[in-house]
Amino acid sequence: MANNITMKSSDTLAAGLAECYLTIGSRRYNFMQAKNLEANFDKSKTEVPILGKTGKGNRATGWSGTGSCNAHYNQSIIRQMLLDYKNTGKDTYFEIQxxxxxxxSSVGRQTVVLKDCNVDGGILAKFDADGDLLDEDFDFTFDDFEMPESFKLLAGM
Incomplete structure (x- = not known):
């Protein structure tokens, strides 16, 4: 193991050093209220029976994009989308960057743009007389994504 190359601890990423923007129509918002966000790519697979094998194979047949966000409760953008849908029946689709x-870290930066995002719902109003700070969670789906910037490979990879 004398030649084993390892990752430098400085190449990990500080969790809070990120930027998040919402683009709704022609408006772009710095969504600095977000405390955490996670977007997931889930592949749909079908089991494939194969003659001569005791096990089945797996074949990708599609994908879906889902996400969740926790944010400080100090903006009305999500609630406004829900209100607009209630009042007009027109749903709002947006981007998250x-x-x-x-x-x-030596890896540089990575940017992912989630396209055709749509909230699943959200909190309309809340309070907590015994709490410290208010926050809110909302889930969303997305139909497409791009990755205009990718991390560099770590030295030794």
Whole structure:
């Protein structure tokens, strides 16, 4: 193991060093209220029976995009989308752009743009007389994504 190359601890990414923007129509918002966001790509697979094998294979047949966000409860953008849908029946689709960049790490930056996002619902009103700070969770789906910037490979990879 004398030649084993390992990752430098400085190449991990600080969790809070990110940017998040929502683009709704022609308006772009710095969604600095977000405390955490996670977007997932889930592949749909079908089992494939194969003659001569005791096990089945798996074949990808599609995908779906889902996400969740937790944010400080100090904006009405999500609630406005829900109100507009209730009042008009017209649903709102938007983009979310997330960039991770830690100047200490050698990997640089990565940007992912989630396209055709749509909220599943959300909190309309809340309070907590015994709490400290208010926050809110909302789930969403997305139909497409791009990755205009990718992390660099770590030295030794």
């Amino acid at each position: 997330i960039t991770n960049e830690d100047p200490t």
